[in-house]
Amino acid sequence: MKNNLWPYSTPGIPDQLFIRGQIPMTKEEVRTVTLAKARPAPGQIIWDVGAGTGSLSVEAARLIADGTVFAVEKDPRGIALIQNNLRKFGLDNIVPVAGEAPAALTDLPAPHRVFIGGSGGRLAEILEQVMHRLRYDGRIVANAATLETAAGLAAPRPGWRCELVQLQVSRAVPAGKAHMWRALNPVCIITLVRERE
Amino acid sequence: MKNNLWPYSTPGIPDQLFIRGQIPMTKEEVRTVTLAKARPAPGQIIWDVGAGTGSLSVEAARLIADGTVFAVEKDPRGIALIQNNLRKFGLDNIVPVAGEAPAALTDLPAPHRVFIGGSGGRLAEILEQVMHRLRYDGRIVANAATLETAAGLAAPRPGWRCELVQLQVSRAVPAGKAHMWRALNPVCIITLVRERE
Amino acid sequence: MKNNLWPYSTPGIPDQLFIRGQIPMTKEEVRTVTLAKARPAPGQIIWDVGAGTGSLSVEAARLIADGTVFAVEKDPRGIALIQNNLRKFGLDNIVPVAGEAPAALTDLPAPHRVFIGGSGGRLAEILEQVMHRLRYDGRIVANAATLETAAGLAAPRPGWRCELVQLQVSRAVPAGKAHMWRALNPVCIITLVRERE
């Protein structure tokens, strides 16, 4: 599944290697931690809901061998970017799914892992569907850029356990002989798993 | 190289799975990004300088197949922890090296990747040795918990390029029905690579 | 209102100048920004709900001349600390109010400014009472240490405008010749004001 563009064992593909267009993209460091929280493994079915440019799908697809990533995106420009990116990285285990969640999720095979990157204001419905379909040992990992999405994802749900991490990344950019700090926007990474007896 | 304790494709082993003792340990999210910046690949020789509990060595060793991690640590308690952790995770490609850098590095094979977690106040000497021995396409990834270490690592070096990222992680811990934010200390992750013509 | 202990024109009294006991205290930098968001002025009536050690009350009282701070706190240890701190700083315009909000607020004069530092799980009731009693041009400034309190305070309320800021402070502490970063927990500062036509 690995090609020459990224022959390494971890996620963390630099942002500029992706074809991006005008669509906002999860940044490298956030993508790396988001993927790690999902604990991908070979053979898994992964849903990437609100896949955007497909950057997370590309990173995930490289790590699951014969597994499959379903990259769900309602914006046709996103679907085009996903197709371009999967071609660029030589991946044949990403299936772009044009449509809006939760409706677009109905016919997909039950997932081991679900990423939620965007919810288009329908987070509650999406979450209900995702929690219903998730396999027993599954993990849901969501990125929240707003306070309200984070709070909605962290709301108590009987039988589910929630882990919440906020990541605040700053990158130093050259300014003469010095390095000036440039902050990326903080992101909450929320992981939902079923409680075990 | 993977065993049942962590059968997943990414780094990001939870902190509590490591045997820790009294030695400070790089936290999960910082470890994940640090590893990703190093871009590990099968067959690599990795030096983990100031390996501490060996948590980074363990994560790296899982990702390089028949490669080898040399975990250099001057504190005998650290060496014991490294041995316990490599056994716990069933890894046979970590070589604990008891001794102080840079002297302890002299006899090791030339590395593809070097982690610098601790320098015991000898950062300049260690860096000189590491830069001298690093293979052509190599990468050095250092964690700095102090302003001065970060500045020392980011100092301009002809022929080398430096990437600097600050990671500020906060974890939400349950407080009644709410989630209270607990900050981890900010860490600078500095990556050094040779400039290409 | 100023005495020799703090003869300066701004808030920002160092934490260690307060008598603290076992009660958690808002840290200097957060206190400074919280006070600034409240825009105190001479003659104001201020409520400090969940006053804790009284550190915010002390800083506010210094800045409002003949105004009065009502420091509401349910924990008797807190009331004792408030009394000790107002004595230490030589302030005669702080009235400690022993009791639990919102009940303890009923008999207080209508406020120009309200700080909400702690809500003891009764945020909604407290907020209702505070919004009802706040003078026309008033400002409510709350500190939230949990995701849920921040989301509760930021919920849309017709006729009210909300400003939300997250403050992440790290302090460098000496470590040999270097300075090691120590993070304070992130705090949300939420300001509520009435919308003007």
Next chain:
Amino acid sequence: MKNNLWPYSTPGIPDQLFIRGQIPMTKEEVRTVTLAKARPAPGQIIWDVGAGTGSLSVEAARLIADGTVFAVEKDPRGIALIQNNLRKFGLDNIVPVAGEAPAALTDLPAPHRVFIGGSGGRLAEILEQVMHRLRYDGRIVANAATLETAAGLAAPRPGWRCELVQLQVSRAVPAGKAHMWRALNPVCIITLVRERE
């Protein structure tokens, strides 16, 4: 010294109240903490080195009664902005000083407080001059946007004590019914005072 534009007792004037032009401006929350660390008091002489738009000078001038702020700025556009801002806020105790530090500092009266906002790459010389001229109980407060400036300011200096704080502010901006986090760049606030016997 206070006029109707800002009749409040604290700093924290919203950024948009200043006339700004193209020159970068310290943001409200950073300005507030910077001012508090300086501990202004009536009658002080303050130098604002690299005054930019004069926002810090304006906030300081309001808090020192018959004291004087010398706003030193090499960029003529900055000097024009400072003049416009002091007029807008009705302040008569700010003296714009057109010129480059440290040369421009020579003829100014010895300061009780010094802000260093910009150094134009001459930090060491400026600092030498400032430390030489600072009154016995004086305080120097510098903002550093780069790693190197922070490290330079925090370097050990016999007879001086240094306090270092990093401030990472994120503001929530409305996004539909939600609040999206927007990070400001992290800033180090360094305070230098003489050690007392």
